[in-house]
Amino acid sequence: MGRLFGTDGVRGVANADLTAELALGLSVAAAHVLAEAGTFEGHRPTAVVGRDPRASGEFLEAAVVAGLASAGVDVLRVGVLPTPAVAYLTGSLGADIGVMLSASHNAMPDNGVKFFARGGHKLADELEDRIETVYEQHRTGEPWARPTGAGVGRISDYAEGFDRYVAHLIGVLPNRLDGLKVVLDEAHGAAAHVSPEAFARAGAEVITIGAEPDGLNINDGCGSTHLALLRAAVVEHGADLGIAHDGDADRCLAVDGAGEEIDGDQILAVLALAMREAGQLRKDTVVGTVMSNLGFKIAMEREGIQLVQTAVGDRYVLESMKAEGYALGGEQSGHVIVLDHATTGDGTLTGLMLAARVAATGRSLADLAGVMERLPQVLVNVPDVDKSRVDTSPELATAVAEAERELGATGRVLLRQSGTEPLVRVMVEAADIEQARSVAGRLADVVKSALG
Known part of the structure; x- marks a missing residue:
């Protein structure tokens, strides 16, 4: 077995x-x-x-x-x-x-x-x-x-349990959300009632989509993996921001007032600065993964915040946080862990804290998220290869070294084997999207020839 x-x-x-x-x-x-x-x-x-x-x-x-x-x-x-x-x-x-x-x-x-x-x-x-x-x-x-x-x-x-959990969420917020209009996409999932209730009790004007679960429609064209409906709803209603959860609401992605996506790295950047200002960002450190956007790392360095990177997976982020006593960590996908208030990623808590920062500062979410520039990132999955040799192939090592020289300090290459499928993931970041696509395509070809 x-x-x-x-x-x-x-x-x-x-x-x-x-x-x-x-x-x-x-x-x-x-x-x-x-x-x-x-x-x-x-x-x-x-x-x-x-x-x-x-x-x-x-x-x-x-x-x-x-x-x-x-x-x-x-x-x-x-x-x-x-x-x-x-x-x-x-x-x-x-x-x-x-x-x-x-x-x-x-x-x-x-x-x-x-x-x-x-x-x-x-x-x-x-x-x-x-x-x-x-x-x-x-x-x-x-x-x-x-x-x-x-x-x-x-x-x-x-x-x-419902009221006890909502009370917990409200109790940890640094300020109320009065005056904010928020659209919530609940993915027809587990937070369909909890999240709107929490935002409303915190003072926000709430508009919901994807909040009518029937047992069959969970994640169906909505939620954090399908942001088009949320983008449109935020613009249509003139909302300050939108929040999207996945089916079990342990993750959160956001949309600014213009309908532009705010990913997990950007959310972490906003919360890191807020928590440091409040004296809650222990060791002035935030934990991400090797998939964290290079723009996030550059922004944190500029702001004097250390970024610790782990393997992909919120469990590895959490292990690092618990071992070293860090307060904030997460993934680009929207798993954000605030360890003083949760033992796992909490999408509703993350959305509330993000909205609270907007309310407290009077700044737009787009302005707050502008603390980091998200560099173009291209991901190519190469199937049907011997993924176990991704770290030992001399041909692949040479190709990666050449790509890194070409990209210089404003780019990055990451090759890793999938944990669940027979494939290798090729990720390339660069200041220019066309360069990122070109380098990723060449590396994918080398992976096929070297490991196929």
């Missing part, structure tokens, strides 16, 4: 790859593993379980809840809430396990299951590996230890 856990939980086509049996078995295994790891510390464990609005989330939630309760875990069902809300409630309620059913920005046929440990933190790789091992042992015949009688878990609905 290949590794079930990917970079963000277990995902697949619901009822084909991710079945009710798998969801139930993983939940029981997680309960056993976390008990063995001492997480429950001798007390009766509790789990918080939430989901996004996908139709398949209904039966998968039932399976997860059944698995946990059969393992002696009391379950609080919080219903449809964002991933960061489940993480927050796991921590604030002192629960031992958090479970979120979502496939994030993936299309509707997919779904996923993600576990959180005490405090609302993602599980370490070794715990995920142990859960897989225990699950596989049971699947091949080893019986579970099953409680009976009063030992089985009890299940209850926790409707208060």
